[in-house]
Amino acid sequence: MLSGENLAVGSAVLGIILAFLIAVRTELTRVRDGRILAFLALFVLPALAVWAGASEHMERAKSTEFCLSCHTMEQHGKSLLVDDRSYLAAAHYQNNRIPRERACYTCHTNYTMFGGFKDKWRGLSHVYVQYLGTIPKPEEIKLYTPFNNRECLHCHAGARSYMEATAHMKTADLLEKTSRNEMSCMSSRCHDTTHDVETLADVTLWKEPRK
Amino acid sequence: MTILERRIRWAAVFVMVGIAILLGSLASDHPLSFMTFLVLGCPVVLLGILLYLYSLSAAKSSDEP
Numbered sequence: 319m320l321s322g323e324n325l326a327v328g329s330a331v332l333g334i335i336l337a338f339l340i341a342v343r344t345e346l347t348r349v350r351d352g353r354i355l356a357f358l359a360l361f362v363l364p365a366l367a368v369w370a371g372a373s374e375h376m377e378r379a380k381s382t383e384f385c386l387s388c389h390t391m392e393q394h395g396k397s398l399l400v401d402d403r404s405y406l407a408a409a410h411y412q413n414n415r416i417p418r419e420r421a422c423y424t425c426h427t428n429y430t431m432f433g434g435f436k437d438k439w440r441g442l443s444h445v446y447v448q449y450l451g452t453i454p455k456p457e458e459i460k461l462y463t464p465f466n467n468r469e470c471l472h473c474h475a476g477a478r479s480y481m482e483a484t485a486h487m488k489t490a491d492l493l494e495k496t497s498r499n500e501m502s503c504m505s506s507r508c509h510d511t512t513h514d515v516e517t518l519a520d521v522t523l524w525k526e527p528r529k
Numbered sequence: 530m531t532i533l534e535r536r537i538r539w540a541a542v543f544v545m546v547g548i549a550i551l552l553g554s555l556a557s558d559h560p561l562s563f564m565t566f567l568v569l570g571c572p573v574v575l576l577g578i579l580l581y582l583y584s585l586s587a588a589k590s591s592d593e594p
Binding site: 323326338340341360364372383 | 530533534535537538540541542544545547548549551552554555558559560561562563564566567570571574575577578581582
């Protein structure tokens with residue numbers, strides 16, 4: 319099957335070959351067929367390669383490995399393995415409530431039309447800080463804005479385990495308030511233990527059994 | 530070699546260099562590869578494409594009476 323990577327590499331290699339041909343035999347463009355070749359080599363294939371390359375990079379940037387490749391995020395990665403189900407991120411990761419290979423992205427993206435692009439735009443500033451700025455300590459890393467319930471409800475809304483949970487029926491309007499984002503899932507003394515990297519020195523970590 | 534051909538040759542060189550950077554960036558999953566693609570690869574390829582399109586439009590307008 320033609321994957322994004324194959325399309326990017328294929329169009330790039332073909333683009334280089336044809337562009338090289340045009341560069342060394344520019345006189346080819348004097349005839350009609352040569353002009354068509356130049357259009358392919360200098361417009362169609364490069365545009366396709368950039369589009370496919372961007373698409374492939376965007377996909378790769380969603381991986382857990384990508385997010386944790388910066389040293390400062392190591393503790394957040396470690397928090398996914400805490401052997402305590404009150405740690406929200408760890409409970410989601412260890413119980414496959416989110417795909418493990420996309421653990422960070424699944425919870426931290428914005429489920430809006432251009433959410434993925436906004437995330438990557440923010441990610442550029444993270445790379446800037448990593449290489450040119452002052453790197454904060456892991457426990458100092460905070461969200462830009464309070465976590466929006468929309469991201470939780472993208473999966474949980476309508477799920478029986480969510481709708482019928484005893485804790486979620488404490489008050490009649492609790493579910494309505496959370497769906498309107500008036501009451502945060504995380505900052506209302508409900509699911510407020512998320513990564514809590516400052517506590518990692520005192521916790522035991524889950525070791526996944528070998529398959 | 531005409532001016533048009535010289536511009537097309539430069540466009541081809543930019544496209545080749547840009548795509549080579551793009552290919553290299555795909556070899557790794559690291560955020561720096563993403564940045565290399567975005568900051569170096571894309572602009573150089575786009576520069577080549579724009580130079581090619583400009584050379585066509587400039588040649589066409591110079592042909593007009």
